[in-house]
Amino acid sequence: MPIDMDASDNESSTDRARFRKFSDAPVRSWWRPTSTMGRVGLGLGALAVVSVFAVSAFALKSFLERDSRFRIASTTNIQATGLAEVSRSEMLPVFGEDVGRNIFFIPLNERRRQLEQIPWIEHATVMRLLPDQIRVEVVERQPVAFLRQSQHIGLVDNNGVLLSMPAALMSQRHYSFPVVTGIDGRDPLPARKSRMGMYSRLLGELDANGQHYSDQISEIDLTDPEDARVLMPEQGTDILAHFGEDHFLERYQRYKAHIGEWRQQYPKLAEVDLRYEQQVVLQMTPGANTTPTAVSTGGGKTEATDIPKAAEIQKPVVRPQATKTDAPKHTQPTHPAKAHDVAKSSHAKPINKSKTAKSKTAPKKKNSQPSKAALSTSKQKLPPKNHSAAVSGLGQ
Secondary structure (H helix, E strand, O other): OHHHHHHHHHHHHHHHHHHHHHHOOOOOOOOOOOOHHHHHHHHHHHHHHHHHHHHHHHHHHHHHHHOHHHEOOOHHHEEEEOOOOOOHHHHHHHHHHHOOOEHHHOOHHHHHHHHHOOOOEEEEEEEEEOOOEEEEEEEEOOEEEEEEEOOEEEEEEOOOOEEOOOHHHHHHHOOOOOEEEOOOOOOOHHHHHHHHHHHHHHHHHHOHHHOOHHHHOOEEEOOOOOOOEEEEEEOOEEEEEEOOOOOHHHHHHHHHHHHHHHHHHOOOEEEEEOOOOOEEEEEEOOOOOOOOOEEEOHHHOOEEEOOOOOEOOOEOOEOOOOOOOOOOOOOOOOOOOOOOEOOOOOOOOOOOEOOOOEOOEOOOOEOOEOOOOOOEOOOOOOOOOOOEEEEEOOOO
16 A cells, blocks of 8 residues: 555656646747748738838828818918907918918917917917818907007007007997006016006906996006006096005095095195005195195094105105204294194004104005004194195094
């Protein structure tokens, strides 16, 4: 028994060795020939197939180039939709070199970019229509304001792109826009787009809820990107209102609520600065013989005081407090005027009073944000320094 068992073990180990040797042998792919001649034949066959494809592609290309059925015979084969302000005569030069060319060899993306370089075209799509047509779909820019540059009047869209149009054609279009100034065609497009963005926000707030307050605006100066200066027509004259860069509707309503009172008190009123939260700064016409005055409307009473000559509407400054050594000498009046607190604010700084003169604080604006500094009257009447006035206590 032990001898027989050893024999069977030897046979099984031999079989396993043979099976392992057979399984380890590499398996050839069905398409790989084993002989040299077979490999040469396979290479020649592959070369023949590639040559057939190349010759077929060349023949097809030659056929498409020479077949008149796929050729743009004339400009009548070019269709265009969406043209209103741009005429076909302005569009067709873009496709001038494509007349007579095969439709498959017209660079559509390049033609689209060339069309979008025309100022009035905002977006264009160029497509092939077999067998011999080119179709162009155009989206034109929409003007939103008249643009005045020197003596020239043009149009401008929301992105700050300048659009030209003959005056006679403008009248036919019956455009009704405010006039915009402060935008130059030599300015970079991002700067023009930013200014027109402020213009769009201004009109968007004024015309919210169908109120159409923008119809009462005649001109908007966008020279300062942080201050929309609006020209408001008021009974035969124009008042320049500083609206800043936000809170347009609130400031417009404040202006309309008090402009009649301001004009009655100050007939020479020229500018109104609405950028301050608790007060409004008024400026008179240059040369008007009017004492600068700060007017308070709180409590139903009108109270007035002088304000210092600032630089003036744009960057009001805070004057240092007068001391005994540097205070100007003024003659005390027989009946000195009573001092009034013109504006009270949670951010107001206390103002110390000197025995010889009172300091006067003008609103100080930092980073184009309105200041809440308080103004107080002086017991002395100072000589006129400018033609501006401040109105406070109007609320935010």
